[in-house]
Amino acid sequence: MSLSDLAAKEGSRRNFLKVSGLMGAAAAFSASIAACSGPSSSGAGAASGGAGADTLEAGISYALSTGFDPMTSSGATPYAANMHIFEGLVDLHPATREPYLALAAEEPKQVDDTTWEIKLRSGAKFHNGDDVTVKDVVYSFERVLDTKNASLFAQFVPFIKSVKAKGKDTVVFTLKYAFPLFPTRISVVKVVPEKVAKADQAGFDAKPIGSGPYQLVSATKDDKIVFKKFDDYNGKYPAGAKNMTWYLLSDAAARVTAAESGRVAAIEDVPYLDVDRLKAKIKVESVQSFGLLFLMFNCTQAPFDKKEVRQALHYGVDTDTIIKTALLGNAKAATSYVQETHPQYIKASTVYTYDQAKAESLLKEAGVTSLKFELLTTDTSWVKDVAPLILESWNKIPGVQVTMRNLQSGALYGENVDTGKYSVVVAPGDPSVFGNDMDLLLSWFYRGDVWPKNRFHWDKTAANKKVQAKLDEAAKTDDEAKAKAAWGEIINTVAEEAPLYPIFHRQLPTAWDENKLDGFQPLPTTGVSFVGVKPKA
Template sequence: MSIMTRSLRAALLGCALLSPLAAAQAEPLSLAVSAPPASIDPHYYTLTPSIQLSAHMFEPLTQRDENARVRPALAESWKLVDDTTWEFKLRPGVKFHNGADFTAEDVAFTLKRVPWVQSPSSFAVYTRAITDVQVVDAYTVRFKTAAPYPLLPNDLANVFMVSRGIGENTPSADFNSGKAAIGTGPFKFVSYEPNNRVEMARNETYWGEKPAWDKVQYRIITNSGARVAALLSGDVAMIDNVPTADVAKIRNNDKVTVAEGTSLRLIFLGLDVFRDGPTPDVRGPNGEELTKNPLQDKRVREALSIAINRPAIVQRIMENVAVPAGQFMPEGSFGYNPAIPVPKFDADRAKKLLAEAGYPNGLSITLRGPNDRYINDSQVQQVIAQMWARIGIKTQVEATPLATLIGRLNRFDASAYMLGWSNSTGEPSTSLRAVMGTRAQGGGGSLGLSNYGRYVNPEMDALAEKALSTLDDKTREKMMQDAMKMAMDDVAIIPLHTQKSVWATRRGLTYTPRLDEQTLAAEVRPAR
């Protein structure tokens, strides 16, 4: 056998023995997600589609694993120095995508930037407890809080670090163009086409485990049918939010693998409980104007809630890719309160409550919600409208793109709306603070930033605030459970169901379901 023949045979044998990981590295990973990010700027909007994209290119000091448990990221460790001082030790040797070292100065810069960014829903809700940032040395930073605050490591998992080298007052547009999109994450920014795709390349100097993919095509395909078709045709290798109607079909396809798990996302209805006078989308049963807001009456809110048959929605519309809910946290999670029941469907009692509140002939209402964000979102709204009609609530549904809906909600130009909220910290503080916390007059502060119904409950606020300064986990959990019960007893919002998350990948790839619903390219791996 000649030397050339032996060399050729060795080369062929080497190719044959290439691992799936090595083979995967030779091609990009193309995945399709159902909702577009609002920006490349990791501090622009506390919206899951934006957060999960940010997690590809940027990193926080701490991060959550697939079970929402906090683990080290850019910080190797953290501890309480005293009741109001947290000390974080940074991971040495980490570099930004431009080669600059990551240090405590970048942490201080990031914490200063977060509240400055003009945002529809600010990340300042996760930094508000910090009163001072102290740079001890290049790899040690201390955070001072006004009171004991045990959730700081949880909160900081939502704050992505950026390089101080981008300079102060950097607008979000500079991130979208790539100029300021400099992180430490497993992938680097390549290009961004809003509502279409983001191109990324592997960070070859990444400090952690290298992703299996040298390039990622992160596509936005909001249409469910088109997303499934892209997977089945081989146009993409992974999709999120598999439509409920297609789950069974995809399970039986030998070219596809399904991953499914419960999420932390509650789908709920918000109501305008703030206005004393007329509210824009509620009128009398014949369309006549009202002089006061019926939604301020708890009896009306309760009637709207118990007129909804949650199990029927889960079974018939969601096809069991959801769980009926009566509170923000799912069963088994930190802060879940077993004393809060799922509201029981009772149309007769709902009619009596309306009559007691002074509306025996019902009302007319417009229910607003997204048609491009949550699983079967527009269908759920239509079914709720039918259920409300049975108790005399004539309901018109206005389902629009989420961006349009949020614009309306930020103007407080809605009376009843459907949204989703994920307590991605793994406990209920963000829903208590952001969704139901009393919104400051004039929009100042960070409480109530997603409280578009402007619900006010000072007693709940005080208990939630006290919980946030309680270092003992059991005591803090009890306080949060009690605060949640106060809000649910008052029908602050109308919980509907907790979504399950369903992903589908090309056979030969694996993905571990995440409670936070995030779709992360670095965690897509070739099957072994």
């Protein structure tokens, strides 16, 4: 069954696609295929996308905190880079979030409730010149699903039972259970060359080889990432320039200066204080996002193993004042796990408003009379603006003394969170870069082992077991009401227990020079995208 058939099918499945936020995407998918499917292997599409020897340049906010292997990399900057380096069978456009055929030549074909077939695009090649084969596709999915690899993306595709080759150009997926979102969810797995990635995973992580429109030339931490056009790319979105350079400018002032001086054509994460100033010279647009600032606890460390303590610190944050002061109103205090504009928004039964008296009462209830700890945060500029105000709120609570340390994301997670050497963390997160349906967003932080077991250490609790069961229940049903009810229970549980829970969801301001870029769009996620973008002559 095709995506268009899924979108048109009457009854509960139609309602499910609608509530999952993919009804419109499914229709857009079919329309985009009819209007502008990927070019043939003749290379005509690649030729039409060239824009001369110009270089696209951008200023990036986040440091290069991880490598590029799409099996493991989730850092904001490498993930944004990977949108240009790698392809899935189906991909989501970074700005519009509409699905399109990438390495798939045709719409995924549903054979029965638990079997799908996908034919590969003819003539697709990797950056090293090797053909993209069905064996590479099978390997790419199997490596993500292999528990030994601890892939961050396995929790997004738990419904896949097996992936097999059928002939030289078709891949067959057998599912554990019917999953209506299959045609777009597979976009989370990017296809890699088996012989390269298998031979040296660490080397591949540092020097990735994909089949996307740009190939990596070099990546220097705290400096820049350099790309070049992949001339043999024959997909839908060929590179718009021969070269592309991203300058890693975690310092907000440096990013603004780079945009004002014309050194770069676009920057992400415009400081809120500089929005009006930049608007006088170039285009600036803020997009409401799921992107959140979360509060995370080491739930095996006393007294943070008690939900009352976790709740107390949430009630102890003067969120509205922080949003007005540090973000100039460009965020909304969390009333749920997702933002209020999300199509499946469900208000949580526990909503944290600033209430110092309640915070004091909850600490007393937990038997805590003195609470001293170090808060760890990322060194992202807007987080550094917000964190001292959180600290100020907490230190007003009698008996509470908090200090703070800002770290780069790599050090925060690699040296502290992932080793269990922390008490409380405030950090940004935005899994909506992978997709926007409720199942995916909840799965990122709460499904499987990566976050519940290895980061906030909540996996052995009865509450976590309930969340896992409800995630499975919602994923397996095609009944809208049942899915929404299960999601509601999950949201209420994580809001009340607060092992990891948002403080607010923010707006994302991006700036770009319209006189230099053709087709550029701001993203509703972290990062920038030059997919389908060309320099203006």
